[in-house]
Amino acid sequence: MTASELPRTVAVIGTGVIGNGWIARALAAGCRVTAFDLDPTAAERTRAFVARAWPALERLGLADNADQHALTFVDSLAAAVEGAELIQENVPERLEIKRATLAELDALAAPEVVIGSSTSGIKPSDLQSACTKAPGRVIVAHPFNPVYLLPLVELVGGEHTSPAVTERAKAQYAAMGMRPLVVRREIEGHVADRLMEALWREALHLVNDGVATTEEVDAAVVYGCGLRWSLMGTFLTFHLAGGDGGMRHMLHQFGPALKLPWTKLEAPELTEELIDKVADGCEHQAAGRSVAELETRRDAFLTELLELTQKYWPEAEGLQSRI
Ligand SMILES: NC(=O)c1ccc[n+]([C@@H]2O[C@H](COP(=O)([O-])OP(=O)(O)OC[C@H]3O[C@@H](n4cnc5c(N)ncnc54)[C@H](O)[C@@H]3O)[C@@H](O)[C@H]2O)c1
Secondary structure, eight states: OOGGGSOSEEEEEOOSHHHHHHHHHHHHTTOEEEEEOSOTTHHHHHHHHHHHHHHHHHHHOOOTTOOTTOEEEOSSHHHHHTTOSEEEEOOOSOHHHHHHHHHHHHHHSOTTSEEEEOOSSOOHHHHHTTOSSOGGGEEEEEOOSSTTTOOEEEEEOOTTOOHHHHHHHHHHHHHTTOEEEEOSSOOTTTTHHHHHHHHHHHHHHHHHTTSOOHHHHHHHIIIIIHHHHHHHHHHHHHHHHTGGGHHHHHHHHHGGGGGSSOOOOSOOOOOHHHHHHHHHHHHHHHTTOOHHHHHHHHHHHHHHHHHHHHHHOTTSTTOOSOO
C-alpha cells in the first residue's frame, strides 16, 4: 500500500449495497468516511453492515489505524464532500439521477478531487457531460459486490479525462487494497459486466426454456467453470484446455463451434412468468436462509479463496489479501 496516496477522507454518496461496501473497505484501509444518503434510516443500516463485514476484514488484515467508527453521516452533499480526498458516487443506476448528483458533486468539490462513479453500465462521457467545473475528474470506478472483499475496480475515463487523473485514481484505489483495471476505451458495461451479462442472459434463456432450473445452472458454475475462473480467468483456462498445444491447439479444435448456435445472447423477454421462475428458484436454493446469513457464509468463503489465490498466484499484481 502506498500510504501517501491513501485518501485520508472518502466521501460516499448513496449507501445501499455498494456504497456500504465502499464504506467498509475504506474504513478497513484506515480512511475516515463521510456519508450521505437520502434515506433517513441509512446510517443505522450502514453501521450494522460494517459490523457484519468487520470480522472478514479483520481476517484479511486491517490497517493499523482502521476504525469501524470513523464514519460520519451528514445531511447534505456539501457537507459530505467537505475535506474529502476521494468521492465515490453510488446512487441508483438511473442516468438522470446519476447526472444530477454528479453535476452537484462536481460543482461542490475542489477540482483536483477524483469523483468515482460505481455505475455498472453508463459511459463516463455521459456522466461528464452533466458537469461544468472539472468534468475530467469524473470517472467510472466500478467495483464488485462485496466491495470490501473483491479487489477489482474498473477505472474508465471519459473524453475529458487526462492520463494524470486516471493515474491518481489508480494510486488511490490501489492504496485502499484494490486491483484497479484501467479500461482502455469506454463502452457500456465496461469489461466485466459485458462478460457477466452474456452469462446472465444465457442463464435466463436456459431457465425460461425449461432446460435447467436456477439451481442446476448455479451447479454448473459452482462445481465446474467457476472454480477454475477464480484462479485463471477465461483465456488462461482455455489455454490449458488445449493440452500441450495450448490455446493455438484449442482454437483449431473448438474454433468451428464458434459458428454453432450455442448462444442466444439477446436477452429473453422478462415476463412475469420468468420473474417467478427465477425468484422462486432462488428462494428454494436459499432454503429459508436470509440474505444476511448467506452473506456471512459467502464472506467466509471469499476470504479463504482470496488467501488461496494469493498462495497459488503470488506474482499476480494487486491480488494481495491484505487490505
Ligand atoms: N449491486 C451490485 O451488485 C452492483 C455492483 C457494482 C456496481 N453497482 C452500481 O452501484 C450503484 C448503486 O447500486 P446499489 O446496488 O448499491 O443500489 P441500492 O439501491 O442498494 O442503493 C442506492 C442507494 O442510493 C440512495 N439514493 C437514492 N437517490 C439518492 C440521491 N439522489 N442521493 C443520495 N442517495 C440516494 C438510496 O437511498 C439507496 O440507499 C449503481 O450505479 C449500480 O449500477 C451495483
